[in-house]
Amino acid sequence: MMRSARLKDRVVILDEGGNWRGVGTAWKMSEDGHQVTIVTADPLVGKELQRSAADFPARQTLARLGVAFETERAILEWTAEGARVVSLLTGAEKLVPAGSLVLATTNMAEDSLAGELAARGVRFRLIGDCASPRQAAFAFYEGRKAGIELVHIPLREAQAVAEGALAAHGCSAAHAAATGRSIVAAEAEGNHAVGFLHLIDYCEALDTGRIDGTAEPLVEHPSATVVRIDARQGFPHLGVDTVWAEFAAAAQRSGIAVLSLSNGFTCGALGYFARRLADGHGLAGLVAANAGPAVMPASGGRRRVFCTNPLAFALPWPERGALVIDQSSAATAIVGLKKAAAEGKPIPEGWAFDADGQPTTDPEKALEGTMLAFGGARGANIALMVELLAAGLTGANWSAEAPAFNAGSASPGVGLLIIAIDPAATAGSGFAAHLQGFADLLATDPGVHLHGLAKGRRAGQAAARGLPVDAAVWDRIRALA
Numbered sequence: 001m002m003r004s005a006r007l008k009d010r011v012v013i014l015d016e017g018g019n020w021r022g023v024g025t026a027w028k029m030s031e032d033g034h035q036v037t038i039v040t041a042d043p044l045v046g047k048e049l050q051r052s053a054a055d056f057p058a059r060q061t062l063a064r065l066g067v068a069f070e071t072e073r074a075i076l077e078w079t080a081e082g083a084r085v086v087s088l089l090t091g092a093e094k095l096v097p098a099g100s101l102v103l104a105t106t107n108m109a110e111d112s113l114a115g116e117l118a119a120r121g122v123r124f125r126l127i128g129d130c131a132s133p134r135q136a137a138f139a140f141y142e143g144r145k146a147g148i149e150l151v152h153i154p155l156r157e158a159q160a161v162a163e164g165a166l167a168a169h170g171c172s173a174a175h176a177a178a179t180g181r182s183i184v185a186a187e188a189e190g191n192h193a194v195g196f197l198h199l200i201d202y203c204e205a206l207d208t209g210r211i212d213g214t215a216e217p218l219v220e221h222p223s224a225t226v227v228r229i230d231a232r233q234g235f236p237h238l239g240v241d242t243v244w245a246e247f248a249a250a251a252q253r254s255g256i257a258v259l260s261l262s263n264g265f266t267c268g269a270l271g272y273f274a275r276r277l278a279d280g281h282g283l284a285g286l287v288a289a290n291a292g293p294a295v296m297p298a299s300g301g302r303r304r305v306f307c308t309n310p311l312a313f314a315l316p317w318p319e320r321g322a323l324v325i326d327q328s329s330a331a332t333a334i335v336g337l338k339k340a341a342a343e344g345k346p347i348p349e350g351w352a353f354d355a356d357g358q359p360t361t362d363p364e365k366a367l368e369g370t371m372l373a374f375g376g377a378r379g380a381n382i383a384l385m386v387e388l389l390a391a392g393l394t395g396a397n398w399s400a401e402a403p404a405f406n407a408g409s410a411s412p413g414v415g416l417l418i419i420a421i422d423p424a425a426t427a428g429s430g431f432a433a434h435l436q437g438f439a440d441l442l443a444t445d446p447g448v449h450l451h452g453l454a455k456g457r458r459a460g461q462a463a464a465r466g467l468p469v470d471a472a473v474w475d476r477i478r479a480l481a
Contacts, residue, residue, distance in 0.1 A: 009033075010098040012083045014075055015040040022104035023058055029102075030065035037068040037096050039075055039085055070096060151474055152466035158184045162199055164481035169206040171213035171235075178237040186269040187469070188462035189455035191326075193333065194268040196469065196477050201406065202235075203480050209409040211235060211265045219243055225250050225257045228394075231264030233411035239264070240273065240418070248281040248420060255425030259418040262396035266291040266405045267416055271326030271455070274314030277420050278322035284421040287312040288389035292402025292412040295371045296330055299380035302357035304370050307399040308333065309386035315423070317453065318436045321460075324452035329383035331374045337363045350376075390415040 011034045015022030026036045070085055077084040082098040153161075162180035167173065179202065187195030205211045215234030219242060221227055227247055229239040239261055251257035267273075270287045277285035288311050294304035308328040317323040331351045340347050340363035352366030353359060360366055373379030391398050396415025403410035423431040442448050462468075 010035045010082070011037070011100045011102055012075075012096055012098040013038045013102045013104055014083075015042075015104040023062065025102060025104055026067050027058070027061060027065070030062070030067050035066065037070060037098065039070045039073055039083065039096065041072060041074055041088060043072050075101075149471040150468045151471045153469055153474065154466045155184060155188065155463060158187065158467050158469075161478055161481055162196075165199060165203055165477060166206070166213070168481050169203040169213070171206065175213050175215075175235050175238050178241045179235045182237050182268055182272045184467070185272050185275075185459070187467055188459040189269075189271075190458045191269050191271075191455065196473055198268050199477060200480065205265065205405065210403070210405065210411055212411070217242055225254045227257070227259050229259070229261040231261055233263060233413065234265065236261050236264035236267045236416050240416070244276075247418075248277065248283065251277075251283050251420035251422050252281065255422050257420045259416075259420075260394045261416040261418075262394045263411070263413045264396070264416060265412060266414060269326060270310050270312035271314065271324045271452075273416075273418055274312040274326070275322050275324045275456070277418075278314040278316045278324070281420075282316050282423070284316075284423055285312070285314045286419040286421070287417070288386045289416045290387055290390040290396065290399045290402070290414050291405055292397065292399055292414060293404040293407075294399040294402070295334065296373055296380070296383055297353075297370050298384060299373075299377040302353065302370065303400075305398075305400045306373075306380075306383040306387055307402075308371070309383040309390070309399070311382065311386050314452070315435075317450075318432070318439045320453055321456040322452070323450055324455060326452075329373050329379055329386055331372050331379070334371070337366050337371070341367060389417045393417055 011029055013022050013026050013029075013036060015038050022038050022040065026038050030036050072088045073085045074088060075083045076086050076093065078101055079095075081095060083096045083101060084093060085096055086093045159180055162183050163173075163176040166176035166179060171179070183195055183199050183202075186192075186198070202211065206213050212233045213235075215232040217234065217239030218230040218232060219227065219239070220229075227243045227250075229236075229243065231239050240259065243259065247257055247259050267289055270289055274285035274287050277283040288309075290309055291307040294307055296306040296308070297303055298305050306329065308330040310326065310328040312324065312326040314322045314324040332347070337347065337352065345363070346361040347363050347366060349359060349361055350372060351361075352363075352369055352371050354362070354365035354369040357369070360369065373383045375382075387399060390396065391414065394415035394417055396402075397413040399414070402412040402414050405412045405414075423435075427434060442450070
């Protein structure tokens with residue numbers, strides 16, 4: 001990604017499958033003021049939309065926005081004037097004037113074109129499935145980011161600024177360093193909600209007293225394989241880092257070890273801890289955390305008893321770094337409801353109840369009511385398991401009784417549980433070959449995408465090229481310091 005790679009007024013979208021990705025990208029870019037033309041080899045733009053109720057409204061909207069369609073055509077050449085296209089029926093050629101070309105690809109990662117463009121010195125920006133296949137929501141999000149001005153920040157500079165911001169708001173040097181590392185790691189993986197944006201929340205929480213930035217964690221060793229930490233209303237990261245080496249060593253020595261932390265603030269990205277076990281020590285990691293305020297009911301209930309209750313898992317993956325799975329138990333994040341409310345858009349059914357306990361698609365009513373777990377009762381059961389692991393087994397506040405992490409002056413006092421497992425102990429010396437066989441099996445299906453590997457690739461790119469950060473966000477972070 002290059003800071004100068006901004007979209008021009010006229011845009012051609014090459015929609016190679018006649019699918020909904022091209023429609024969604026065209027929709028957003030047209031709303032942002034671009035003159036868009038979709039080029040597709042299919043006789044119909046967005047053919048996959050025919051399977052849904054969104055088909056007709058989407059086509060109406062594209063027509064209203066002035067999106068042009070060049071169907072049953074292919075791009076022969078991209079020039080300084082635009083795209084030279086050819087009819088697949090008649091062979092007739094024409095020029096579609098444009099200053100930017102956007103590729104709406106399939107759900108398979110494909111960066112060979114990116115490599116060719118880079119070799120020719122062409123300025124471009126990888127978004128959506130061109131960079132790595134992911135859910136449509138994330139692809140559209142990255143598409144919208146195409147117009148954002150980005151700056152590239154070296155990791156050392158990012159860490160120094162994060163530490164400076166935390167220190168300026170009352171953190172000890174040790175807390176600032178430990179927490180700063182987790183923030184920069186999340187940002188490097190593209191997990192922005194718990195990256196620099198979360199740093200802004202941290203600083204506000206320090207200012208109001210919800211976090212004690214100078215708290216000294218209290219460590220106990222109830223057994224050879226269990227370490228217990230009282231975060232004493234501070235960040236959890238320093239307590240974890242204080243015992244990390246001995247915790248990992250205990251798992252390697254005994255086959256399994258448990259880290260229990262209570263009385264802490266919310267920890268941000270759980271995958272950060274799981275990845276460190278897999279990448280740094282060759283261990284499998286399972287991580288659970290809770291938070292306040294409670295926003296979700298138990299299965300069949302209406303009362304808020306769970307927060308979004310995330311769970312993370314990591315495992316060393318053959319030849320590709322760690323496989324990391326990090327997700328919440330909720331159907332959406334709180335920020336998703338707030339965004340829909342700000343934009344005046346409905347939310348999907350199954351995301352939330354209103355204050356009266358009735359299903360709603362109104363985000364404003366959802367914010368006053370309760371969020372729902374993904375997958376109905378099964379997702380609610382996962383939220384329950386996370387609550388019992390993170391709060392029950394650690395002795396931390398239940399989410400239902402924890403003060404809010406984003407309001408007031410009281411610490412949420414919530415929990416974090418990390419379980420480290422040595423695969424060599426549980427599976428024996430043949431573990432690596434056993435896992436390789438499964439990885440090879442998955443590789444035979446071209447549609448399989450292992451989400452956890454993509455974040456590791458992004459982190460590697462950030463280490464080599466610097467963090468791509470929204471310039472406006474970076475200005476806010478520097479101002480905090």
